[in-house]
Amino acid sequence: MTMQLHKVHGSGNTFYILETTDEKSMDWSQLSIWLCQKENLGGADGLLLVAPSKKGLAKMRVINADGSEASMCGNGLRCVARYICEKNNVSEALIETMKAVLKVQKEAPIYAEIPTYSVEIAPISFELTSLPMSYKNKYEIRNEMIAEFADDITFTAVSVPNPHLIGIVQPDKITNTLHQERLSSMLNGQNDFCPDGVNVSYVYPMDAQTIYVRTYERGVGFTNACGTAMTASALVSSIVGVAQEGTVTVFNPGGFVQCHVKNNKGCFDLKLVGNATFIAELELNYEKENEWLWQSVKNTDEQKAYESLIAYTENKIAAIF
Ligand SMILES: N[C@@H](CCC[C@H](N)C(=O)O)C(=O)O
DSSP, X not given: OEXXXXXXXXXTEXXXXXXXXXXXXXXXXXXXHHHXXXXXXXXXXXXXXXXXXXXXXXXXXXXXXXXXXXXXXXXXXXXXXXXXXXXXXXXXXEEEOXXXXXXXXXXXXXXXXXXXXXXXXXXXXXXXXXXXXXXXXXXXXXXXXXXXXXXXXXXXXXXXXXXXEEEEOOTHHHHOOHHHHHHHHHHTSSOSSOXXXXXXXXXXXXXXXXXXXXXXXTTTEEOSOOHHHHHHXXXXXHHHTXXXXXXXXXXETTXXXXXXXXXXXXXXXXXXXXXXXXXXXXXXXXXXXXXXXXXXXXXOSHHHHHHHHHHHHHHHHHXXX
């Protein structure tokens, strides 16, 4: 059996898109683990499965690099949005995800001519049980020091709906990754706080409308960017007052996006806007159980245009750190 795949990225967060009409036809965890290995065409951060939906134009499932399944993926959803909109010749659509049916839309480019899409990020909850997370019988953690985690970082826990722990940090915690790596490894191993693990982001506010975010993703490790994490970080930054409500530009090691944060009397509307870049079209042969072989790999020329955005990002970041 030959399968058609697309290698895509949103902010350098790289995925394979695979469409199937039969969600039970394969062990997707094993396929994702195989696809994401570095030595296999440079690897990826996950597999995005596109399947039929009764609630939207398609359903997206997110399989992390370690084979675990996530409830949502913001960067991935932008790429799936482009795939579905182009396939159906529409400029907006509803896409079913594990916990919500979300609106996606084609947008004007945020940089040069780079294909750009927006995605709704929802549902949002600050209740620790929604992550899940537990800490001293607390109901929420909003802008609090947690002695067990750090003595100079304030943390907020939020699900969008995948779980995020967001720390507002000083530049030294960005230039040196060691603290974030240790904390993230602890929270994504056997631990008393986050039984299912958590995506951990360190945020440095650059100005009132701009933040820098680096994320250690659950099931993956450090990534160039995590869309839900950037959106959750923009939300947290506006709540704690280090960024204004409205449009927040979020820089990260993989580029930049815009996150729209709207507060409706304590209920938040979140939208993530950024690139949806298609790197390659591929054909994969299924040989036998857990064995696959590449049949063909055809690169597109889209990555060249994205590299100019990276150069712009690197200049911005170099001026700060
Ligand atoms: N990179 C994604 C999030 C992918 C899932 C995450 N690793 C998790 O397990 O929650 C994004 O762009 O949001």
